[in-house]
Each structure stands twice: as C-alpha cells, then as structure tokens.
Amino acid sequence: MSGFVVNAVLIFFLVLIAFLALRLHRLFAMVMLSGAFSLVAAALFVVLDAVDVAFTEAAVGAGISTVLALATLSLVPVEEKPHKVAIIPAFIALTTGVLLALAVTDLPKFGAADAPIHNYVAPDFISGSENDIGVPNVVTSVLASYRGYDTLGETVVIFTAAIAVLLIIGGWTRDRRRVSKQAEDDHAG
Amino acid sequence: MIDTILSLTLAAIGLSVIIAVTRASRGPTPFDRVLAVNTIGTLIVLAICVYGFFDGRPEFLDIAVLYALINFIGTIAILKFFRHGTLGDHTIDDHTIGNHAETEEEK
Numbered sequence: 604m605s606g607f608v609v610n611a612v613l614i615f616f617l618v619l620i621a622f623l624a625l626r627l628h629r630l631f632a633m634v635m636l637s638g639a640f641s642l643v644a645a646a647l648f649v650v651l652d653a654v655d656v657a658f659t660e661a662a663v664g665a666g667i668s669t670v671l672a673l674a675t676l677s678l679v680p681v682e683e684k685p686h687k688v689a690i691i692p693a694f695i696a697l698t699t700g701v702l703l704a705l706a707v708t709d710l711p712k713f714g715a716a717d718a719p720i721h722n723y724v725a726p727d728f729i730s731g732s733e734n735d736i737g738v739p740n741v742v743t744s745v746l747a748s749y750r751g752y753d754t755l756g757e758t759v760v761i762f763t764a765a766i767a768v769l770l771i772i773g774g775w776t777r778d779r780r781r782v783s784k785q786a787e788d789d790h791a792g
Numbered sequence: 793m794i795d796t797i798l799s800l801t802l803a804a805i806g807l808s809v810i811i812a813v814t815r816a817s818r819g820p821t822p823f824d825r826v827l828a829v830n831t832i833g834t835l836i837v838l839a840i841c842v843y844g845f846f847d848g849r850p851e852f853l854d855i856a857v858l859y860a861l862i863n864f865i866g867t868i869a870i871l872k873f874f875r876h877g878t879l880g881d882h883t884i885d886d887h888t889i890g891n892h893a894e895t896e897e898e899k
Binding site for chain 2 (some may be wrong): 606607620624631635636638643646649654661662663665673746
C-alpha cells in the first residue's frame with residue numbers, strides 16, 4: 604500500500620514537470636525541467652527495484668543529456684518559435700500511448716514468479732552458463748556471449764551517435780564563436 | 793511510531809519537491825533554475841534514503857550516495873558550461889562567456 608502511494612506521488616511529479624515544461628517557451632527552463640524529470644524517473648525506477656536502469660537514467664538522462672542540450676542551446680535562439688498544434692503527430696502520439704496503456708493490462712503482475720521471463724530462457728542460461736561459456740558470472744556470460752552480437756551492435760550504435768554529436772556540437776560552436784568574435788572585433792575597430 | 797515519522801518525512805520531502813519544481817519553472821534567472829534542479833536532486837536523494845528505511849531496505853543508502861555524486865557532477869558541468877560556453881575547450885575569450893545568462897536576465 605505504501606509502495607502504491609509512493610509510486611503514485613512520483614508519477615504525479617512526472618506529469619506535473621512534463622506539463623510545466625510544455626507550458627514554457629524558454630528553452631533553458633525546458634532543459635532544466637527535463638533534468639528534473641529524469642531525476643524523478645530515476646527515483647521511480649529505484650522504488651520499482653530496477654536499480655541498474657535507475658543509474659543509467661540518472662547518469663545519461665539527468666547528466667549527459669542535460670549538458671548536450673545546453674551545448675545545443677548555444678547554437679539556437681533562447682526562445683521557442685510560436686507554432687500551431689500539430690494535429691497528425693498529436694494523434695499518432697495519443698494513439699500509441701493508448702495502445703501501450705492497453706498492452707500494460709496484458710503484462711504479468713509486478714514481481715510475479717510465474718511470469719514467462721522467469722520460466723522460459725532464464726533457467727537455461729543460469730544452469731548452462733558454467734558449461735557453455737565457462738564464466739562464473741551469469742550477467743557477464745549473457746551480455747558478452749549469449750547476446751554478444753546484440754551488445755556489439757549496441758556499442759556500434761552508441762559510438763556512432765557519440766561521433767555524430769561531437770562533430771555537430773563540438774565543431775560548430777567553436778567556429779561560430781570565432782566568427783562572432785571576429786565580427787565584434789571588426790565592429791570595435 | 794517510526795513508520796509515522798518516516799511517512800511524514802516523505803510527505804514533507806514531496807512538498808519541498810513541488811516548491812522546487814515551481815521555482816525551476818518560474819525562473820526568473822537561469823541560476824535560480826540550476827539551483828532549483830540541484831535542490832530537486834538533493835531531495836530525491838533524501839527521499840530514496842527515507843524510503844529505504846521505510847521499506848526495510850537500508851541498502852538503498854548506497855544508491856543514494858551515488859546519486860548525490862552524479863547530481864553534484866551534473867551541476868558542476870552545467871555551471872562550467874555557463875562559465876566557459878563549451879565543455880573542455882577553454883581557448884575562447886572571456887567576453888563571449890555567459891551569453892545565455894545575460895540575455896535571460898535582460899528580460
């Protein structure tokens with residue numbers, strides 16, 4: 604019961620922060636609110652016992668994403684452009700949300716022991732890890748061997764994304780600032 | 793008894809989060825917002841500690857310590873970005889610094 608109240612309060616905070624961020628037009632405030640959103644989401648994951656997901660959310664969502672968004676802010680104006688409500692994207696987003704909410708009712712209960720994930724492949728991995736792979740840590744053998752290609756693909760995607768972000772944000776800010784400084788000097792001279 | 797105290801503490805932390813969120817959305821200067829988001833992080837750390845004891849799992853304390861570190865580093869990164877305009881490359885002169893801070897304060 605107490606867990607239910609805590610979850611409800613945290614989800615209420617998420618909705619509140621999301622609505623406040625939607626209402627604002629100043630981009631810096633939006634970035635700050637999205638950082639707060641990630642922190643509250645991380646707390647929700649801790650309460651749901653998904654501590655590893657919570658760490659990722661706190662480090663990437665609240666940390667790196669906020670800094671990257673701030674770096675992007677140095678390239679764009681301070682205020683959001685006024686625009687009309689886009690009907691088709693709103694419709695697609697709402698439909699997807701409703702479908703996902705309907706799908707949640709089909710999931711096994713939270714923490715249920717007879718959920719398929721606990722009975723289908725997990726026992727095979729746990730009992731076979733020692734003979735198949737020879738690594739005592741089951742998490743390591745699943746990540747690095749049973750789904751090694753998946754992990755390799757993930758690493759390639761993240762590496763590519765990091766290069767792209769560095770090329771866009773890193774290179775551009777430096778050039779632009781240099782140009783604006785030169786223009787200022789010309790003006791002064 | 794102890795459960796009552798802990799649940800009252802959780803409620804007080806929740807109220808403080810609402811106040812901090814208001815400050816983060818109202819502004820008026822960017823530094824108010826940075827401070828508000830840092831405060832929300834600290835409150836979340838406190839809430840995780842209190843919830844750990846409330847739920848009989850005091851090992852949540854370790855998670856809370858790591859969160860406090862991440863929160864601190866995040867705030868430092870944001871403030872460093874304000875000071876230098878970039879992260880890591882400090883060859884830019886001081887008069888280009890903090891463009892966003894100035895433009896927001898002027899309004």
